[in-house]
Amino acid sequence: MMENKTKYHKPVLLNECIDGLKINPDGIYVDVTFGGGGHSQQIFSELSSNGKLIAFDQDPDAKDNVWEADNFEFIPSNFSFLSNHLNACGVRHVDGILADLGVSSHQFDEGERGFSFRFDAPLDMRMNQCSEKSAKTVVNTYEVGELSRIFKEYGELNQAYKIAQAIILERQFKSIDTTFQLCEALRHLAPKFKDYKFFAQVFQALRIEVNEELKALEKLLLESSKLLAVNGRLVVMSYHSLEDRLVKNFLKHGSFDGKEEKDFFGNLIKPFREITRRPIVPSENEMNLNPRARSARLRIAERNEG
Numbered sequence: 001m002m003e004n005k006t007k008y009h010k011p012v013l014l015n016e017c018i019d020g021l022k023i024n025p026d027g028i029y030v031d032v033t034f035g036g037g038g039h040s041q042q043i044f045s046e047l048s049s050n051g052k053l054i055a056f057d058q059d060p061d062a063k064d065n066v067w068e069a070d071n072f073e074f075i076p077s078n079f080s081f082l083s084n085h086l087n088a089c090g091v092r093h094v095d096g097i098l099a100d101l102g103v104s105s106h107q108f109d110e111g112e113r114g115f116s117f118r119f120d121a122p123l124d125m126r127m128n129q130c131s132e133k134s135a136k137t138v139v140n141t142y143e144v145g146e147l148s149r150i151f152k153e154y155g156e157l158n159q160a161y162k163i164a165q166a167i168i169l170e171r172q173f174k175s176i177d178t179t180f181q182l183c184e185a186l187r188h189l190a191p192k193f194k195d196y197k198f199f200a201q202v203f204q205a206l207r208i209e210v211n212e213e214l215k216a217l218e219k220l221l222l223e224s225s226k227l228l229a230v231n232g233r234l235v236v237m238s239y240h241s242l243e244d245r246l247v248k249n250f251l252k253h254g255s256f257d258g259k260e261e262k263d264f265f266g267n268l269i270k271p272f273r274e275i276t277r278r279p280i281v282p283s284e285n286e287m288n289l290n291p292r293a294r295s296a297r298l299r300i301a302e303r304n305e306g
Contacts, residue, residue, distance in 0.1 A: 007102045010052045011295040012237060018042050020300035026050040027095030030086070030227075032079035032220065033057060039098055044072060055090065056082065058128040078128060080216045083223045093229040099220060101213075102239035120180040125203075125210045139176050144168050151234045154214075155205030156244065159189055160192030163238060165200065179203075188230040191292050203239065208238040217243060221250045225271035228303040234272060237298045244279065249303045272301035 025048040031040045034057035034193045059077040066074045123136040147164035170185035190198040238244040249258045254270025279297035
């Protein structure tokens with residue numbers, strides 16, 4: 001094992017995630033959000049030499065936390081390409097998949113990445129540094145209707161159209177290139193005493209658009225239903241309501257919009273059985289030790305037969 005060379009967040013709900021996977025020492029497990037390797041290291045410690053762990057992460061910094069082992073493989077890629085990479089490894093079915101969604105503390109604290117409005121930095125927000133689309137691209141090229149949709153759907157902001165208008169007006173004079181420039185352009189719209197939440201929602205909306213996070217999550221859930229062996233476990237931790245709603249609907253109803261499909265006999269068609277009816281949340285003690293765990297919501301499900 002290797003010590004973490006790059007400071008990522010402490011693994012949230014670590015014991016609950018590991019318990020949720022119900023690890024078979026000889027099984028094959030996938031951590032689709034390796035990050036600092038905290039969850040992966042714990043999974044790996046419970047595997048025998050016959051077991052295998054495959055980890056994914058598109059962030060180049062995550063490679064610093066990888067270790068060498070015959071039954072461990074790191075794939076520097078977004079989990080959108082999960083099936084393709086597993087097939088290339090000769091893996092058709094796995095016993096457990098873990099997804100710790102959202103942005104790591106490392107990414108928030110690296111000011112130059114542009115994820116946080118606490119730092120004056122280039123408007124970037126790309127998790128994959130090879131991607132062509134950045135937050136600067138979105139802010140400076142999207143039309144008012146597109147911007148308004150993003151802030152309404154992904155930021156859940158009531159002033160979505162006004163925010164879009166303010167950005168369009170500002171960029172008529174000069175390009176909006178940095179986090180602080182964006183904040184200044186929108187400061188007059190920030191509610192008094194609630195400006196922190198306002199800007200957090202603005203940045204969340206842009207980040208989701210840049211990284212196509214919800215599309216990637218939908219694809220992950222669909223692929224998981226095909227990759228997991230019968231009784232295999234899916235463990236997903238989300239950090240905002242948009243993600244959690246998608247996970248909840250898919251696990252409970254088998255669809256992303258919450259609509260139920262039934263077979264000829266009236267049985268609900270869905271690939272998973274919920275292990276947790278309600279999401280598991282961090283304890284007060286964990287939230288005090290790690291404030292960024294506060295919004296975490298963990299859901300666990302088991303692959304049905306058929």
